[in-house]
Amino acid sequence: MTSSEFSSSSSSSSSSPSDRRIGALLRHLTAATDSDNLSSVYASPTSGVSGGSVFAHLVQAPEDPILGVTVAYNKDPSPVKLNLGVGAYRTEEGKPLVLNVVRKAEQQLINDRTRIKEYLPIVGLVEFNKLSAKLILGADSPAIRENRVTTVECLSGTGSLRVGGEFLAKHYHQKTIYITQPTWGNHPKIFTLAGLTVKTYRYYDPSTRGLNFQGLIEDLGAATPGSIVLLHACAHNPTGVDPTIQQWEQIRQLMRSKGLMPFFDSAYQGFASGSLDTDAKPIRMFVADGGECLVAQSYAKNMGLYGERVGALSIVCKSSDVAGKVESQLKLVIRPMYSSPPIHGASIVAVILRDRNLFNEWTLELKAMADRIISMRKQLFEALRARGTPGDWSHIIKQIGMFTFTGLNPAQVSYMTKEYHIYMTSDGRISMAGLSSKTVPHLADAIHAVATKAV
């Protein structure tokens, strides 16, 4: 039956267009098989105008625990409100910061009229990929020299973790990943949706507010051989507690002896200590032993490119042949997710990393940010000491990176939000980047209040 049959039978000029349409529809339906039943013509109760949505059964999802903090903060009209929730850097004046090198890079890109913004390849901006690998693994890395690393541009750290996770779920023989207890709230969701089974290993010791190294070694030692282990390269989120170099070496030996696959999340390179090389050391130790690993890199914090979603996933392989095959399979993960990554942020990073002067300028800006955070730690510690706040608050200066795991409980956090308009995640994590010399006293007062009350 062709559509011409419809039109020839509906030539009556007295019928309306919709009558003709329904007529055509009826003829189409009734001209089919014997088993057809005219009752199928009538609209079912769930269709169209009178019908409901197929998604009517949905309930509203809870707010994201981290991003929800900023939502609540924005709603608060108090003039003394303080946002210590999401980890975005703020200047001493409490303002977001666009790095000078980023401004310069953007200007360069704009002035280049020959620049075209076509699709990147699936793997992203190739120059950016090479420079990112060098940045994290070291320019003299044997793995890079031997062409054993495949790097793909991804959407910041989240995207790199997700693509890596999906690759592992498809191609790795062990589908379990161990994540620290606690860890960034998005980690378990990322890996679960990627198709992996998520387990935890002990990490934070509440009694010392430091590393539970014994527990860590026991749990990794008990893991099924070959399991994947997520490691925070530096500036552990949310605790700020990092293993020492000696502890890292023990972790490395244990993991290699059990064939555990390291998956590094590097979101704070340069931000933790102020040195790019120092903060990459644990990763480079693992790569130096010739073994394989995955590394997720983010430029959100260390280049202030948060919203542009710039990151990279590197997989260090045993041979260049394997690296080539791995890259081809990564493309199959990426293509059905978003086809190819965004061009803008990666282009900015490439401009900065390839230019010696811009690179050096960046390292200075990075150190300034890290130093300001370290200074905030000192100031907060001193402020609590000056108030005679009960308890040991030395973890504030021992922990490293953007966050401090205060040790405050949800009830205390809630009190601080209600009475002092201070916003943080309910696990007591505060973003030091959100503090300034002006606001430290307010925070110290609040902590002092909950430490001395029975909250």
Added chain:
Amino acid sequence: MAMAMMIRNAAASRRAMTPISGDFGGGLRSMSSWWKSVEPAPKDPILGVTEAFLADPSPDKVNVGVGAYRDDNGKPVVLDCVREAERRLAGSTFMEYLPMGGSAKMVDLTLKLAYGDDSEFIKDKRIAAIQTLSGTGACRLFADFQKRFCPGSQIYIPVPTWSNHHNIWRDAEVPQKTYHYYHPETKGLDFSALMDDVKNAPDGSFFLLHACAHNPTGVDPTEEQWREISQLFKAKSHFAFFDMAYQGFASGDPARDAKSIRIFLEDGHHIGISQSYAKNMGLYGQRVGCLSVLCEDAKQAVSVKSQLQQLARPMYSNPPLHGAQLVSTILEDPELKSLWLKEVKVMADRIIGMRTTLRESLEKLGSPLSWEHVTKQIGMFCYSGLTPEQVDRLTSEYHIYMTRNGRISMAGVTTGNVGYLANAIHEVTKSS
């Protein structure tokens, strides 16, 4: 054929075996790679074409593969409205995270394009919508959403379709079925078979529809046919998901290109839409798009949006800023928006002009075949009807690159190469 494969493989092979060296410690030298059994993946059938094209040294080479617009000099284009928007954005102090749902402003402006400036659905806040990573990202999030909230459902996909559609719903683990679409004999729409498939699908099935400028065939239902499809969908309670990647690009008029969607909205369907700015704003690499789902009421829209965000968070947390800012800057400024509409029409008109020229050239060469479909089809692509073998000959003998399904990207055709292209096509088809 061998030459075509060689050229493709040359682009693919990249690394030589190198011996492993260095001190590993811990007995690692003896361990082999965990990825030993990883097979080399096949090249993407579309993006692999451009890779092969780039690797070809011939001065005569023509790329009519991937759907990216070219001007009449064969050059990629950055629209003037985009350049101006870039200029205005330079020096912006905002680089923070967008919310998970992306730029609310960009989403608002984008919904107006699809649903209409005065859409009651927008006024009543009935649309759950988030910014996505272009059209791919919108389709993928919808597929994930479908999997999570309608777990028993399948997706009906037209034959043929953009190859990545299959990958997307497969990776979302939603079972796929197909429905008839393209009629090889007429090189047009197989409307009756399409309607049969719609009728025979179980009530409440999910269907993927191309809103306009079907990719890869360029074959769109007529307005009348869309109305009939909509009526049948109503009778069957089917869910219509529209992939609209070419609004404005097909006819030159965005409102006209959204007609299929408007028909379904008039008929009361609760639809889903994937929108992309890759082609119509030339923002390919920025990855800007939007996913929307029309709900019963505002409350439901809030719920659905929150759930969509829950799927975006573990994929990329929040979408990229720059492209969204470009779109907002252009669409909220009447002058820039007007400039954009003009520029979209120029692109669409150039393609329509090339269709005419290509068809006439083939007819002048005395081709034994009918090339009527070249001007009947619409949008960026022409489904030429060339066989894979003929396509391989075009590549190996004439250095003309297209996907092996015979899809020609008209955007890659220029007054400079249309004669060469027509001649080559004639040569490989004249004995058909």
